[in-house]
Amino acid sequence: MTNKLAQVENSASEKLTGSKEKEDNIFKHPLLVPLMAIFACILWGSAFPALKTGYHRFGIAADDIFTKMLFAGYRFLLAAIFLFVFQLLTGSKNSLHLKRSQLKFILFLGLIQTTLQYFFFYNGLAHTTGVKGSILNTIGIFFTVIVSHFIYQNDKINYQKIIGLIIGLVGVVLVNLSKGSFNFEFKLTGEGFIIFSALASSIATIMVKNSREKIEIIALTAYQMFVGAIFLIVLALTKVSPFTLQFNPGSIMLLLYLAFISAAGFGLWYVLIKNNSLGYISIYRFMIPVSGTILSAIFLADERLSFNTFIALGLVSAAIIVINLGKQSN
Template identity: 40%
Template structure:
């Protein structure tokens, strides 16, 4: 019988798993934009973006379902209410979120999208305050939210040191949709935590991805969407996104089930860090613009305050 894991080691493992998920999600920004190029999807071709997203999530969900079935876990036999919850979670956290996310990413830079999407952390903190009695907003969390949103404002200022609020660069179909996607993700995370209390989080994730992905495919093809030429490069990139989705969302669901929402979601501060660095590297986007640097520092500082407050209460 192996010795029990110490609380310090458990927390370290939680932190490492959360950071790994954030690394995967950060890499999705340049991967999606490169996917558009490889599959020949124009920035205005929304139906084809839905097809691209649909294949990614449907395949990820089916792969997870095959794995959990092979491992002998229960994948059926729940009451109608449970199936309804799974369908709602799939429509919310996969279909609706990624309709906004894929369109938003196509209409802004990968660097800005990764920073804007960090607002999901603050939405999660606010939602947890009203839904969980042991996850209230403290002064540190409140200041973290304020500082983080200041970073979101900073990244949308006009270019150059002369940028002011009158030069605010914010497009609904770009940055706006990324923020809406972050809000939907926060709602889905809270709802998924509730469902996971009575169901294996991996099975929940598998059905969520499958249902949401199939709906995205149906919407995309019904409105005239299609993928361009399928090549080795485009297929490899799609395969990476499939693995990314199944791994990151499964691990994240497990972490949310066994930990407070504000503690786990606070680790999202690393998503804009990884996202900006990888977008700057793979997409050759500007990382050194003053507004990007200031925004990144503010967003990360804000979420660090939330993380510290949550960890002190753990």
């Protein structure tokens, strides 16, 4: 009887292990990983037209930084709730259980990934042009690739990565130069804050990659978003009322969509960086500003596609192909 019970337990354990390995293999598959990374970046790119429309529907002025932070806080709070529900429905019974030793890491991650990143981003964008903001934001990609070179033995900088980075950067610059408003002025509270935002995102990415906490990645994403959202809301409430936003059916639908793309995008991205090299995955982020420009032209009446946009899309695609060829040769 005891032997039979042991056999049943071993069989169940093997099935669980096999299922976990199969799930991990999906997020390491050479064909599926690029598709999932591009999908996550397109989701983030769709936030550009959605945010622009959302600001109009919620009655948020272009220079109203604290109301934008309140809006972001609500957005990420909803995204965290979506992920909590998803984890409860699909994860194990105790998948959301936290140990006291994990709280410090989650608080720190939420503060950097959500609060600081978006505090610097919104404040920086208010003191510079969208063109410069989009270009300077790619500094985070270079920072991640360079730091990964020194941290990970299997993530060294090679010719393919260098070529991919250069081609991707040229693509981002090209798609933004077609919009004009580029100059070489530098302000700490403008361009400086955009760089701080990009670095905060990169640091958070490295933290997730290096995390040895025994917590499922979706649960980790949900908790850090929840913490970061609370910080953003509290910070915003020092200057504005919690009822500043103009809620109506249209604006609520947009808020729900933005929460969804945050939940899906960050959840998928964290899983990918946990299962793949940072230097390889990070270069896909060049797709965000390009897809944002294309989607803005499709959904916003005052935006137009230019010839530069298609060249930029081709360049970013070439960058992705180059780093994939390099990965396969390695």
